[in-house]
Each structure stands twice: as structure tokens, then as C-alpha cells.
Amino acid sequence: MTSTSNGGLSRRGFLGLGLSAGMITLTACGSDSDKPSGGDASAELVMTAWGGENDKATYQKRIDLLVAKYPELKVKLQLIPSDGYAQKVQTMIAGGKGPDIMQVAENVNVYSSKNQLLPLDDLAAKANLDLTQRFGSIGKIYSYQDKVYAVPDRSGAMIVYYNKTLFEAKGIKAPTADWTWDDALGAFKELTVPGKQWGYSGAGWWAQWWSFVYQNGGKIIDDAGKPAVATDEVIEALQWAGDLVTKHGVVPTQKQYADMGADIGGDAAFASGKVAVNTTGFWAINGLSKATIDWDIAPLWRGKQQAVTAFGSGLAISRTTKNPDVAFKAIEFLTSPPAQQQIIATGEDVPAAMEVQKSDAFLKPSWMTKPVNMKVFGESSEFIYRAPFIPAWNEMQKAFDDGLADFWLGKTDARSALTAVQAKLESVVKPAG
Amino acid sequence: MSKLSKLRRREALWFYLFASPWIIGFVVFLLGPMIASVYFSLTDWDSFTPPKWVGLDNYRRLLTDDPVFWKALWNTFYYAAISVPLGLVLGLWLANLLNKQVRMRKLFRTLIYLPTLVPLVATAMIFKMVLAPSGPLNDLLGVVGIPGPSWLLDSMWVKPALILLSVWGAGGATVLLLAAMKGIPRELYEAAEVDGASSLRQFWSITVPQLTPIIFFNLIMGLIGAFQVFSQVYILTKGGPNNASQTMVPLLFNEAFSFYHLGYASALSWLLFAVIMVFTLIAFRSARRWVFYETEVR
Known part of the structure; x- marks a missing residue:
């Protein structure tokens, strides 16, 4: 109830300013909340x-x-x-x-x-x-x-979609929750045909690279509610995700994605068989039920520990x-x-x-x-990490979008990008309490 | 005397009666919110809890403590400074071409106006494909030996890409300019021809001066539109990469509806208003020197 009266107070404060115009609109709003209750x-x-x-x-x-x-x-x-x-x-x-x-x-x-x-x-x-x-x-x-x-x-949980045909052609076994980062990278390399086919769709989305951060023992926001993205664990995980694109070439670059068509991302590239592995949520199943490729799903691989975004x-x-x-x-x-x-x-x-x-x-x-x-x-739900749903969630996402733009293009390394993002986050994220 | 004033009063009454839908609409939906936003710009307000008075703090933070604001302002200037004159020149050129006695004139006119009728979202989607790193535009540039940039992904080329999209809509100005060209009295050209003026001379000494009121109108509307550019940015780049294409209104939108800083966003909108006002005033001031009205005697 308090907030209703608070909301009303702001309206009244407004009327106090003697804004005839405001009055018309706001009294109109006010009458709604006066409904018999x-x-x-x-x-x-x-x-x-x-x-x-x-x-x-x-x-x-x-x-x-x-x-x-x-x-x-x-x-x-x-x-x-x-x-x-x-x-x-x-x-x-x-x-x-x-x-x-x-x-x-x-x-x-x-x-x-x-x-x-x-x-x-x-x-x-x-x-x-x-x-x-x-x-x-x-x-x-x-x-x-x-x-x-x-x-x-x-x-x-976020799950791994993999293209069964491509995996079988290379004699690679289906991904499991026990795959390490190296196992995953090894498979991606085998599945990549430069310029034509890629092992993995990429980890540029928060849900993806944050999973690796938590697998590596890092945290985006620490237990005290402060941003902690310039730590070694986070840097190492992001660098691994970035290297997939820029160093190993097993993930399409932004240019290569843009050339596939307007708004083509991992889900669409996977459905068309251009990438062998995609990590996303349940919703892709619907789209894939009509796709021509043969696919199945698996839990996300692991780093030092298991962790996955839900x-x-x-x-x-x-x-x-x-x-x-x-x-x-x-x-x-x-x-x-x-x-x-x-x-x-x-x-x-x-x-x-x-x-x-x-x-x-x-x-x-x-x-x-x-x-x-x-x-x-069900299997993945056992290792879902607790993502930091902070009040400044949208600003935090924007800080990552802006601050990592050059990183994903390979123009800067994870350490300098995350150091800059950390500074930005410190001004945006106020610790709770 | 009193009878006249009675009639006058009655007329005035009818005037207000007929104008009232507009007046009420203006006051309730524009003036009211505008005044309210002045108040909100002096508060810290998240739209949910009551606003907290902070005085001029929002303005101070914008001007001294927000690098993204300056980046967005610069981007907006960049966009306006190139897209508006370019649109005008192109519009003038196209109108001049269409004014000639060429075959299938009507077809060309329709074709040139057509892009302005295509919904912006559809245009933006097409541009995404056209501007792809290996898209048709770069293929074309490749033919003449220029390696095309990856337009929308490159912080240096993303603004020119947006300007390209704005020029796509030059047909709107063309139609207005063409209509004005048709209205220029033939005698002027005939007289000039008798005096032996070349067609280029005729263009500069008759067509352009006669068109200045329309050019001026397009300039003002173009300036306002360019400073408020939103949809193109929002659809094509969302302001990226790293705010390289962030402009004022998308920034304002983010602050207000994504970050819930409505007070800050209100302050931003008033700064934008001031910027547009200054440029419009400059345009009006300078207009005395270069805009000619037919009825005017000098």
C-alpha cells in the first residue's frame, strides 16, 4: 500500500506546482486508483x-x-x-x-x-x-x-546443441558434462572447415561466457555485492572464449556472421549446419524441429568445476x-x-x-x-550457478556490450577490456544494503 | 462600435471552440509533459518511487561526468553535419534531373519517391544485408578496386553507414523541390535565355534563388530530424560498437526506459532541445541573407 500513497504523493507534489496541464492528465490517472476496493x-x-x-x-x-x-x-x-x-x-x-x-x-x-x-x-x-x-x-x-x-x-539451463552428422563424420563422440575446455576446443578444431564451417557458434552472449567464468571459479559480482570482473579467473575465462574466435578460428567472426545474412546468429547458423555446436536455451528446440540437420542436446562441458547459466x-x-x-x-x-x-x-x-x-x-x-x-x-539443473540479478542489470549488460566490443573483434585483450569494464561497473553497481 | 465588438467576441468564441481540440491536445499531451519534464530533470527519478530533488546535478553530471553523452553528442553532430547538406544537395540534383523533359519522367519520379514510403524497419533490414562485409555494396566497391570496410561493425565506418541510409530517403525533399521548381515562372528563364545565360547560369541565378524558401524548409526539418535520429540507430546498431554510433535520442531512450533514470533522461532531453534550438536559430538568422521570397523587395 505504501507505494500507492507514495505514487500519489508524487502526483500531488506535482499539482502543487500549479501545472494546470499536468492536473488534467494526472487527475485522470488518480481517479483510476480510487476505484472501490x-x-x-x-x-x-x-x-x-x-x-x-x-x-x-x-x-x-x-x-x-x-x-x-x-x-x-x-x-x-x-x-x-x-x-x-x-x-x-x-x-x-x-x-x-x-x-x-x-x-x-x-x-x-x-x-x-x-x-x-x-x-x-x-x-x-x-x-x-x-x-x-x-x-x-x-x-x-x-x-x-x-x-x-x-x-x-x-x-x-543453457544446453549444448550439437550436429550429429558432423560429429559422426569426424568420429567424435557426443559432448558430455565431463568434457573439459581442452576437450571442447579439440572437437571444435576438428569440426572447423576454414571459411565454411565452424566448430562452435561462440560465447559472446553473457549467458555463455559467464558460464565459463563460474566454471573457472570467477564471479561477476562478488559475495559482498561488488563487481569483480577484473580478477584472474574472469579474465582467463573470457580470454578463452575470445580466443575461440580470434586465435583458433573455430567460431565465426562478427564479419562472417554478418555475411550469413541480416540478424543471423548462433541459433540460425546451427540450424543451417554452418556451426557444429551451439549453446542456448530450450527455445531453439522449437525452431530445430523443422530443420533438416540431425541434432541432439547435451549438458554444457566443464572447466575447473561445473557451472551453467539458467x-x-x-x-x-x-x-x-x-x-x-x-x-x-x-x-x-x-x-x-x-x-x-x-x-x-x-x-x-x-x-x-x-x-x-x-x-x-x-x-x-x-x-x-x-x-x-x-x-x-534435469541433469544440468544440478550445476546451475546463481547469476547476479542485480538492480542495475540492464546497465551492467550495457557496460559489457560497450566494453567488450573491441575485445570480441580481437582489437584488445581480455585483461585490458575487463579492467575498463570493472571501472565502469564500479560507478554503476551500488552494493546492496 | 459595440456591435462590431460583439461580433468579434462571437467570432473569437467560435475560433476557440474550433481550435479547442488542438489546444487541449497540445496542452495535455505536449505542454504539460514538457513542463513536467523540466521538474523531473531536476530530480533523481526512477519512475516507480517518488522523485528526489537534486537540483542541477543531472545537468552537471551530463556535462562533466559522462563520456558517453559527449560521444553521443559528437556522433549526432557528425551525422547531422553530413547527412543534412548531403540530402539537400542530392535532393536538388534529383529534382533538377526530374524537371527535365525526359522519357518516363513519371516513372522516375515514382521510383525516387518510393524509398521514403518503405517502412524504416524494412529498409534497415535490407541495409544490413547490403552493408554486410561481403555484401553487394562492398562487391561493387571491389569492382572499382576499393576494399570495402565492414560498415556496421567498424567504429570508423558505422556513422557513414547510417548517413548512407539517411540519403536513401532524399526522395522526400526531391518531391518538394520539384514542385517548387514547377512553380518558377517561365518568363524568368525566357528572359535569361534572351540575355544569353547558359543553362548552368540559369540554374544558379534563377532556380536556386527561387527555391531557397523550400531549401530552407528542408534544412530546418532535416536538422531537427537528424538531431533526433532514432529508429535507424536503434535497429541497425543499437548504438554500437562501443557507442560509436550512439546518438542523443537512443541514449535518452536507454537512460529512461532501460536504466530507469528518468530524471537524467529528462535533463538530456532538455539539453538536446537547447542544441536543436541553437541550430535552428542560427539557420533562421542566416536565412535573411540567403533566402528570398518572391513578394519581398530588396
Whole structure:
């Protein structure tokens, strides 16, 4: 409730300036939040999620199941295209009409740190929901300052896609979780035909090279909440990832990617058989089910230790909701096995609930056109590292994009690039607390 | 006397009545937010929690403590300084060509205007392919022996690449200039011909001076558009590599909607407003010396 009145205060402060123009717009906004309220269960909940048609259908199916079980609940789904999701939700909240339930991901703490989300620990305890039991190691991944702000909903580790035909032609065995960096590099070299075919699609995306950082014992943000990217472990891991492009030539350069066509990246290059190995999330399976190449999936190889990035999203309750209890009841059901099963039934994503990940419905989805080793997701979930979902997530990503641009082109080495990024991050990232 | 003023008052009433949709729209959706943004530019505001008053701190940080701002400002100047004059010269040249009695004039006119009708997103996607390191443009350059750069990936060539894309839309100015050319009285040319002026002389002494109001209009609109360039940058490069193509409005957008620094972004927008204002004023000042209106006597 506090934030509603805070939001109102800012509006009133505004009116105090005597801006007649502002008054018209803002009183219009104000009247919305003055709607008669009350904690009644029949109130309609607004839920925002991002994605495309399949996502919309999947969320709606899950909501239908929810309403079938609790007929008194009403949930209105607002599906927003991914590109504009953050801006749209930002506008909704700033306008005093924030969603009750919102999908959040890596940027969850943009909202939690700004007091926009409800801490869920008490609600979960009241509902007898044990997050670690239901979701395993990622149960409390969406936490900020020791409080949980979102319940995991979709979650899957980054996995290795490999081209079976190319591997067999070279007599290389399928990648395993026990491959070391050297094993991986050796295979990439064999699979590379200069200028035509490459062993690996590259590790330029944070989810990829950060996995190697954590495998190497490094951390992007240290336990005290300070950036730690200029350490030897991080530098070594990034240099290894960069050398794949510039020194070993087993990954296409940016130029070579640009020549493949507009917006062609690792996923598309893998689907067309130009690269033999690609590391990305579950979503590529959908695209590949129509591809002509023969492929399978495997868990990510290891460095000094095992570590892999997980993708996913959770469901959070906004601070402005009138019915936190009802909203949590909805989230509890949406993330329970019966509702989670829809996520894999439609081929949307990996459901976060462990029980569903281990079920036959997940391991052998009805829509799958060929046998795929779906056990990889369960196997990988054991070594997911805890990525730093800091409030300044977007700024941190931009700092890496800018600061590593020359590095990926081979114009500078990992040490000098990361030293510069570290300086930038120190001004951007304020340690929590 | 009183009757007249009554009529006047009534007319004024009708005037405001008919103008009110615009006035209300302007006040509510433009003037109001503008004034509000002055206030926000003096605060630290993340759009969620109440703004905190920081005085001129945002402006101070922008001007003294933000290398990306200066880089973006320089890039924006670079882009405007080349793309606007280039667009004008090209527009003038194309309009002059189209004004001649050539076969299939209408077809050419349509073709030259067509690029401005293609949605920018589609154009940008095509440009990504055309500007690829081994793309058609570099193939063409290769034919004449020039090794083409990897346009969008190279911090030195990414701005010229964006300028190329802006020139693609020169058809818009061409149409306006062509229409104005058609409006120049024939007698002027006839008289000049009788006096023995060459066609080049006619172009410089009749066509160009007569076109100056339209050139001026295109200059102002071009300047404003160039300083506010957004979609091209956002789609083609997102400001990269390492901010080499970052311009003011994409920077502003990032600060406001990606980093949640709405106060800082408001300050940025006001600095941009000041920059555009200064250049527009310079253009207007100089206009007295080079823009001629037919009705004007000198």
C-alpha cells in the first residue's frame, strides 16, 4: 500500500506546482486508483507476461485450469511482445495501474529494489509452499536482500546443441558434462572447415561466457555485492572464449556472421549446419524441429568445476495489488505440476517444477518429431550457478556490450577490456544494503 | 462600435471552440509533459518511487561526468553535419534531373519517391544485408578496386553507414523541390535565355534563388530530424560498437526506459532541445541573407 500513497504523493507534489496541464492528465490517472476496493476474491486480477502467440496460448490454458479449480478467481492475461514488455509494465506502474501478477526475469530486482514487488516469503509459508522442494536449487533465485520476490515458473539451463552428422563424420563422440575446455576446443578444431564451417557458434552472449567464468571459479559480482570482473579467473575465462574466435578460428567472426545474412546468429547458423555446436536455451528446440540437420542436446562441458547459466522467468506480485492473498493463490496454482505441465505440452519452455521436469510428459513430449535427450535439463539443473540479478542489470549488460566490443573483434585483450569494464561497473553497481 | 465588438467576441468564441481540440491536445499531451519534464530533470527519478530533488546535478553530471553523452553528442553532430547538406544537395540534383523533359519522367519520379514510403524497419533490414562485409555494396566497391570496410561493425565506418541510409530517403525533399521548381515562372528563364545565360547560369541565378524558401524548409526539418535520429540507430546498431554510433535520442531512450533514470533522461532531453534550438536559430538568422521570397523587395 505504501507505494500507492507514495505514487500519489508524487502526483500531488506535482499539482502543487500549479501545472494546470499536468492536473488534467494526472487527475485522470488518480481517479483510476480510487476505484472501490476491498480484499474480495472475486476481483479481477491482471497478469502481464511477454512473448508471442504460443506463449499467449500456454498462459491462457494455465489460467483456464486455474479458473476451473477456483471458479471465484478471475484473471485477465495481458500478453505483451517481448521487446516492449519492460517499458509497458513501467508505464502501467507509473500510471498507477500496475499488474497484480507480473512475469519477471533477470531484471526482477529492478522492481524489487524500487519497492514495486511484494516479498513472498510469508505468503508462501502461509500457503505451505516450499520453494526449494518444488523447484530445487533455483527455488529462491529471484531474491533480493534475503527476501523472495518471485516464484520460479519457467526455468531451464543453457544446453549444448550439437550436429550429429558432423560429429559422426569426424568420429567424435557426443559432448558430455565431463568434457573439459581442452576437450571442447579439440572437437571444435576438428569440426572447423576454414571459411565454411565452424566448430562452435561462440560465447559472446553473457549467458555463455559467464558460464565459463563460474566454471573457472570467477564471479561477476562478488559475495559482498561488488563487481569483480577484473580478477584472474574472469579474465582467463573470457580470454578463452575470445580466443575461440580470434586465435583458433573455430567460431565465426562478427564479419562472417554478418555475411550469413541480416540478424543471423548462433541459433540460425546451427540450424543451417554452418556451426557444429551451439549453446542456448530450450527455445531453439522449437525452431530445430523443422530443420533438416540431425541434432541432439547435451549438458554444457566443464572447466575447473561445473557451472551453467539458467534461463527462465518467475511470477511476482506487484505492490499495488488489492488482493495479495488471491494473487498468491493464483501463482501457487500456476506453478504447481498440473498447470506447469501445459508449459511443456505446448512446447513453450521448460517448466520450473522439478516434478514435471522428471515426468514422462517432459521427457517425451508428444509434439517432438525425433528422440531428443530431454534428461539433459534435469541433469544440468544440478550445476546451475546463481547469476547476479542485480538492480542495475540492464546497465551492467550495457557496460559489457560497450566494453567488450573491441575485445570480441580481437582489437584488445581480455585483461585490458575487463579492467575498463570493472571501472565502469564500479560507478554503476551500488552494493546492496 | 459595440456591435462590431460583439461580433468579434462571437467570432473569437467560435475560433476557440474550433481550435479547442488542438489546444487541449497540445496542452495535455505536449505542454504539460514538457513542463513536467523540466521538474523531473531536476530530480533523481526512477519512475516507480517518488522523485528526489537534486537540483542541477543531472545537468552537471551530463556535462562533466559522462563520456558517453559527449560521444553521443559528437556522433549526432557528425551525422547531422553530413547527412543534412548531403540530402539537400542530392535532393536538388534529383529534382533538377526530374524537371527535365525526359522519357518516363513519371516513372522516375515514382521510383525516387518510393524509398521514403518503405517502412524504416524494412529498409534497415535490407541495409544490413547490403552493408554486410561481403555484401553487394562492398562487391561493387571491389569492382572499382576499393576494399570495402565492414560498415556496421567498424567504429570508423558505422556513422557513414547510417548517413548512407539517411540519403536513401532524399526522395522526400526531391518531391518538394520539384514542385517548387514547377512553380518558377517561365518568363524568368525566357528572359535569361534572351540575355544569353547558359543553362548552368540559369540554374544558379534563377532556380536556386527561387527555391531557397523550400531549401530552407528542408534544412530546418532535416536538422531537427537528424538531431533526433532514432529508429535507424536503434535497429541497425543499437548504438554500437562501443557507442560509436550512439546518438542523443537512443541514449535518452536507454537512460529512461532501460536504466530507469528518468530524471537524467529528462535533463538530456532538455539539453538536446537547447542544441536543436541553437541550430535552428542560427539557420533562421542566416536565412535573411540567403533566402528570398518572391513578394519581398530588396
